[in-house]
Structures are given as C-alpha cells and as structure tokens.
Amino acid sequence: QKEVEQDPGPLSVPEGAIVSLNCTYSNSAFQYFMWYRQYSRKGPELLMYTYSSGNKEDGRFTAQVDKSSKYISLFIRDSQPSDSATYLCAMSQFTGTASKLTFGTGTRLQVTL
Amino acid sequence: GAVVSQHPSWVICKSGTSVKIECRSLDFQATTMFWYRQFPKQSLMLMATSNEGSKATYEQGVEKDKFLINHASLTLSTLTVTSAHPEDSSFYICSARAGGRGNEQFFGPGTRLTVL
Numbered sequence: 286q287k288e289v290e291q292d293p294g295p296l297s298v299p300e301g302a303i304v305s306l307n308c309t310y311s312n313s314a315f316q317y318f319m320w321y322r323q324y325s326r327k328g329p330e331l332l333m334y335t336y337s338s339g340n341k342e343d344g345r346f347t348a349q350v351d352k353s354s355k356y357i358s359l360f361i362r363d364s365q366p367s368d369s370a371t372y373l374c375a376m377s378q379f380t381g382t383a384s385k386l387t388f389g390t391g392t393r394l395q396v397t398l
Numbered sequence: 399g400a401v402v403s404q405h406p407s408w409v410i411c412k413s414g415t416s417v418k419i420e421c422r423s424l425d426f427q428a429t430t431m432f433w434y435r436q437f438p439k440q441s442l443m444l445m446a447t448s449n450e451g452s453k454a455t456y457e458q459g460v461e462k463d464k465f466l467i468n469h470a471s472l473t474l475s476t477l478t479v480t481s482a483h484p485e486d487s488s489f490y491i492c493s494a495r496a497g498g499r500g501n502e503q504f505f506g507p508g509t510r511l512t513v514l
Contacts, residue, residue, distance in 0.1 A: 293439075319502070328404075328491050328505035329442070373441060385432070386503060390441040 288312050291374055291389030300398055304361040308374035308389045311355065315376040315387075318350050320359045323371045323391065332372075333359065364396045401425050402494050404506035411482055412514055418478045419509045421492030427472035428494035432503060433465070436489040448475050482513040 291308045298304055317336055321329035333348035335341045341348045347360040357376075361368055371391040377384045401424040411417050421431060430449050434442040448454040448469035456462045466478040479486055489510050493503040
C-alpha cells in the first residue's frame with residue numbers, strides 16, 4: 286500500500302463547476318499538507334499549504350484536512366480552462382531541517398468550455 | 399518571491415556521456431535542496447536531499463556514484479548524471495527550501511533529459 290493515495294483521473298468538468306480533489310494517507314505522523322499544480326512539462330507550483338486539521342481558503346481554492354480520517358481535499362470553485370493541469374498532494378512529517386515530502390501520483394484535471 | 403531556476407531546460411546527449419543540471423534559488427537562500435525524477439504520467443520520486451556544504455543523502459535505490467550532487471552554496475546545487483544511458487531519460491526537477499519557512503518547497507521548472 287502506498288503511503289499517499291490519489292486518484293490519477295483524468296477528471297473532466299465543465300467551466301464554472303466546483304472541483305473536488307482528494308488524497309488519503311496511511312502515515313498518521315504527517316502534519317504538513319500541501320497541494321501543488323503542475324502544468325505539462327513544468328515544475329510543480331505550490332497552491333496551498335496547511336498544518337494539521339481544518340480548512341484554509343485562498344481565492345477560489347479551499348484546502349481541507351481531516352487528520353482523524355487521514356483525508357485531505359482541495360476544492361476549486363468556478364473552475365476555469367486555465368485550471369487544467371495535474372494536481373499533486375504532498376505531505377510531510379516535520380523531522381528537522383531535511384524533512385521530506387511524500388507525493389501522491391497526481392490527478393489530471395481538464396476543464397472544458 | 400521564492401523563485402527557483404533550472405538550467406538547462408532540456409538536453410539531449412549520447413549514451414555514455416555526462417550531463418550537469420544546475421538548480422538555483424534566485425531570491426532566497428536555500429538551506430536544503432531536493433532532486434526529484436518524474437517519469438511520464440507518474441509522480442515525483444525523491445532522489446536525494448542536499449544541504450549546503452555537506453554530502454547529499456540519497457534515497458534507497460538511487461546510485462550516488464551515478465547521480466553526483468554538489469551543493470556548493472546557499473543558492474546553487476548541481477546534479478550530474480554520469481555515464482548516462484537511455485533509461486536515465488526523464489524529467490529532473492529540483493526544489494529548494496528556505497530556512498525558517500517550514501516545510502514549503504519551491505520547485506524549479508524541470509530539466510528534460512533525453513539520452514540517445
């Protein structure tokens with residue numbers, strides 16, 4: 286079993302829809318949770334960064350962490366064609382200066398006109 | 399802020415040659431830099447972690463003599479793929495973390511390596 290599970294998609298939605306992206310994880314020591322957006326042939330871009338459980342909102346994006354269920358989500362409101370990309374969840378245990386990120390496989394999102 | 403650059407963005411080389419990839423943090427000092435490899439439609443796989451002025455820590459299964467990492471300054475790390483073979487063809491991405499900014503990693507744009 287992988288430490289972080291993420292549905293690879295592809296997920297296709299019409300413009301304006303609300304998108305829900307999810308990851309589950311097995312390591313209860315993870316404390317920091319991130320969502321990255323990666324366009325084709327580009328490096329990942331940090332979208333959201335959260336610590337512990339709860340919600341965090343930034344514009345059209347909302348990140349949600351439920352540590353009791355080991356489940357994290359990213360919601361995108363009013364989705365746009367420019368949101369079409371692969372979304373990667375990542376998480377880490379804070380173990381000092383060299384703490385590592387564990388990534389999900391990424392979900393490919395396609396927002397259609 | 400938090401911009402990371404990589405050079406070159408793509409490279410094609412012959413089998414048996416060595417290739418050097420540079421990773422620079424442009425507007426912050428990176429206490430730690432990470433090197434990842436990403437195959438098509440797969441996630442990022444961590445290859446190694448490097449701290450400025452010390453030897454890199456390699457992940458299990460990554461050959462340290464084949465993937466040489468040097469982190470000579472707080473803004474520059476290099477990855478050298480020695481004696482490259484076609485199976486080394488991949489997308490190599492670095493990331494950098496600034497001290498005091500928690501676990502946030504800022505990624506470079508990646509380098510696509512094709513070994514003929």
